[in-house]
Amino acid sequence: MSRIFSNITELIGKTPLVRLNRLEKEYGLNAEIVVKLEFFNPTQNVKERIALSMVEGAEERGDLKPGGTIIDLSSGNTSISLAAVAAAKGYKFHAYLQDSASNENKQILKAFGADYETIFTNPRLFELVAEYGGDAMKAFGKLLEEGSVALNAFATNQMESLDNPKAHYRTTGPEIWEDTDGKIDFFVTGAGTGGTILGAGGYLKEKNPEIQIVAYQPGVNSRPFENQAPEQPELLGVHPISGVPFIAPLLRDKGKLWDELIDVEAPDAYDAARAAAKHEGILVGESSGAALYTAIQLAKRPENAGKRIVALLADSGVHYLSTPLFEL
Numbered sequence: 449m450s451r452i453f454s455n456i457t458e459l460i461g462k463t464p465l466v467r468l469n470r471l472e473k474e475y476g477l478n479a480e481i482v483v484k485l486e487f488f489n490p491t492q493n494v495k496e497r498i499a500l501s502m503v504e505g506a507e508e509r510g511d512l513k514p515g516g517t518i519i520d521l522s523s524g525n526t527s528i529s530l531a532a533v534a535a536a537k538g539y540k541f542h543a544y545l546q547d548s549a550s551n552e553n554k555q556i557l558k559a560f561g562a563d564y565e566t567i568f569t570n571p572r573l574f575e576l577v578a579e580y581g582g583d584a585m586k587a588f589g590k591l592l593e594e595g596s597v598a599l600n601a602f603a604t605n606q607m608e609s610l611d612n613p614k615a616h617y618r619t620t621g622p623e624i625w626e627d628t629d630g631k632i633d634f635f636v637t638g639a640g641t642g643g644t645i646l647g648a649g650g651y652l653k654e655k656n657p658e659i660q661i662v663a664y665q666p667g668v669n670s671r672p673f674e675n676q677a678p679e680q681p682e683l684l685g686v687h688p689i690s691g692v693p694f695i696a697p698l699l700r701d702k703g704k705l706w707d708e709l710i711d712v713e714a715p716d717a718y719d720a721a722r723a724a725a726k727h728e729g730i731l732v733g734e735s736s737g738a739a740l741y742t743a744i745q746l747a748k749r750p751e752n753a754g755k756r757i758v759a760l761l762a763d764s765g766v767h768y769l770s771t772p773l774f775e776l
């Protein structure tokens with residue numbers, strides 16, 4: 449029987465779970481660390497799930513016409529995933545990129561035929577931030593709204609789209625549940641838009657309320673905006689989830705979606721990502737490093753001996769080769 453897919457979007461999701469046996473030994477851990485490798489998605493990151501879900505949602509609602517233009521704002525991953533989905537479906541894509549997006553991601557965007565502008569050089573953003581009393585998230589939303597009028601485009605708006613958590617509720621969560629046969633004690637994830645924690649975390653909690661959702665966020669020295677020093681490392685893609693003005697719109701009014709929140713500084717995340725590469729042959733990015741660092745902290749607690757911790761590793765380290773994470 450032939451096994452030929454009709455386009456690349458059919459290969460999104462169904463990413464594997466892998467147990468980190470060697471890392472457990474290296475750190476002397478008595479709990480099981482299992483990672484979900486989102487770099488198995490065609491654009492090597494978790495965001496391809498929501499890119500497809502947001503584009504198909506727009507198609508179903510008639511918001512996106514054949515050959516139309518899509519826009520969105522991201523630190524890089526959502527943009528390259530939307531650019532790939534757009535290319536595969538015949539749309540144009542224009543990205544509003546955070547300036548911290550890596551060169552690799554900018555090159556990939558160009559390869560997919562997309563274009564981009566970096567937002568922190570856009571004076572309109574600063575006017576909007578002032579207008580909204582410092583609420584950056586509101587300013588981003590308005591910038592997109594204005595961009596969609598100017599470019600006659602559909603803004604997928606990952607920060608607010610319900611098709612974002614829906615993708616995780618329909619795919620990421622069930623995949624973890626099924627691939628572990630429901631044997632999972634902790635789920636570790638971060639929050640950028642909040643889509644993963646809301647959709648996958650929400651699904652797992654529904655299946656078994658005993659599962660502990662542990663969220664990581666950048667520690668106080670690794671937060672963009674609050675800590676503007678250019679030499680200061682930040683954790684790309686992950687935002688603080690316990691403070692204003694960073695509460696992602698999707699998480700507003702949702703109550704507490706996590707059982708524990710752990711602060712991770714960038715150097716600790718980098719060390720964990722480098723350890724995964726060195727001891728497991730798994731090359732991941734910095735938010736994945738933060739997820740791993742968090743999982744290791746949980747695994748070190750004596751009361752967690754014998755428990756299973758599943759950490760979602762959001763993207764590939766290949767996209768960070770020119771950044772401090774893996775530069776020579």
Ligand SMILES: Cc1ncc(COP(=O)(O)O)c(C=O)c1O
Binds near residue numbers: 638643644686762763
């Ligand atoms: C590398 C990376 N890790 C984690 C996240 C967080 O995922 P979510 O937006 O579903 O909260 C993002 C995106 O925001 C990301 O790009």
